[in-house]
Amino acid sequence: MGFWKFKDYVTEQHRSPLLEWYGTLEEGVQAEFDLLLKNLDETEDWDEVKPRKRKYKELSRRHEGLCELLLKVGKRKFRPLGILRRETREFIFLGGAEKIGQDATDPEGAFDEALRLKGKFEEGRGEVRDYYY
Amino acid sequence: MITTTELWQKLSNKKYRAAFARTQFKRLVPLQIQTLRKQRFWSQEFLAEQANLTQGVISRAEDQDYGNLTVNTILSIAEGFDVAFVGRFVPFSELDRWYVNLSQETMHVPSFDEENAAMLGAEERANVIAIAQGNEQKDQRFGNVVDLNGARKELAGKAQPSSDGLGLYLLTAQRNGGSDNAAFGGTAS
Numbered sequence: 611m612g613f614w615k616f617k618d619y620v621t622e623q624h625r626s627p628l629l630e631w632y633g634t635l636e637e638g639v640q641a642e643f644d645l646l647l648k649n650l651d652e653t654e655d656w657d658e659v660k661p662r663k664r665k666y667k668e669l670s671r672r673h674e675g676l677c678e679l680l681l682k683v684g685k686r687k688f689r690p691l692g693i694l695r696r697e698t699r700e701f702i703f704l705g706g707a708e709k710i711g712q713d714a715t716d717p718e719g720a721f722d723e724a725l726r727l728k729g730k731f732e733e734g735r736g737e738v739r740d741y742y743y
Numbered sequence: 744m745i746t747t748t749e750l751w752q753k754l755s756n757k758k759y760r761a762a763f764a765r766t767q768f769k770r771l772v773p774l775q776i777q778t779l780r781k782q783r784f785w786s787q788e789f790l791a792e793q794a795n796l797t798q799g800v801i802s803r804a805e806d807q808d809y810g811n812l813t814v815n816t817i818l819s820i821a822e823g824f825d826v827a828f829v830g831r832f833v834p835f836s837e838l839d840r841w842y843v844n845l846s847q848e849t850m851h852v853p854s855f856d857e858e859n860a861a862m863l864g865a866e867e868r869a870n871v872i873a874i875a876q877g878n879e880q881k882d883q884r885f886g887n888v889v890d891l892n893g894a895r896k897e898l899a900g901k902a903q904p905s906s907d908g909l910g911l912y913l914l915t916a917q918r919n920g921g922s923d924n925a926a927f928g929g930t931a932s
Contacts, residue, residue, distance in 0.1 A: 612846065637758035644763070645770045649807060652774060652847060663806065682808055742745045
């Protein structure tokens with residue numbers, strides 16, 4: 611039994627943005643993602659390592675309120691996105707993206723879309739369910 | 744938490760299972776090193792000293808993104824923890840079960856000394872119970888009651904320092920006319 615709960619936000623249209631993104635990933639990246647979650651689940655305090663080695667980052671400015679998990683596979687950078695709730699040790703996924711260069715992402719606008727879904731979630735629209743990794 | 748069935752479905756994809764096996768080694772060995780070190784309340788420096796490595800090597804060994812951990816380094820770290828590292832080929836079903844049950848508890852590995860103490864403790868307890876059961880007929884008032892404290896005293900009274908120079912006591916416990924021999928840890932005074 612781990613320390614954390616990972617949850618998946620499902621929209622009112624019964625879409626899971628995370629699973630849709632996960633389905634587009636190559637198998638090697640999927641495995642890295644699954645094992646990153648296993649690692650985080652078994653790590654009680656995500657801040658116990660030096661800041662540059664942390665596996666997550668809480669975003670500021672335009673995307674404040676969102677949190678990204680930091681997944682590096684070779685030279686590629688993937689960013690599962692969601693809401694971090696420290697008090698209940700939960701991470702609610704709202705989607706994901708691959709970072710390309712400084713500002714671009716694949717899919718394009720993934721961070722803005724995750725922020726939009728965060729708004730929907732906070733309005734009580736859609737639902738969350740346990741995410742199995 | 745994933746179940747074996749769910750993981751097995753993912754593993755049915757060859758590319759996924761190859762990547763999964765590689766990645767679990769890359770990420771979970773560092774996690775276990777860190778977990779074992781913390782369970783012992785050791786610093787990286789202390790583990791480095793025990794493993795005859797540098798703190799920098801331990802730091803990299805605990806870094807899940809490092810990815811270049813060598814078997815020699817892992818074996819030195821195992822030596823530092825006084826545990827065995829078994830690198831062996833296994834079927835995916837075994838990896839599946841191991842992964843699904845992986846937790847802080849299952850990652851815990853006792854050192855040889857911890858295991859040894861536990862084994863000898865169990866042997867001592869077994870002797871105490873055996874003596875107590877052998878003496879149960881002596882008490883007529885309470886019927887089928889065993890005197891564990893009495894047995895423990897009886898056993899302790901027969902403790903003698905061993906002659907092997909290892910600081911162990913050799914016990915000779917008489918039971919039902921026969922004899923049992925057991926050794927348990929301790930320092931001869």
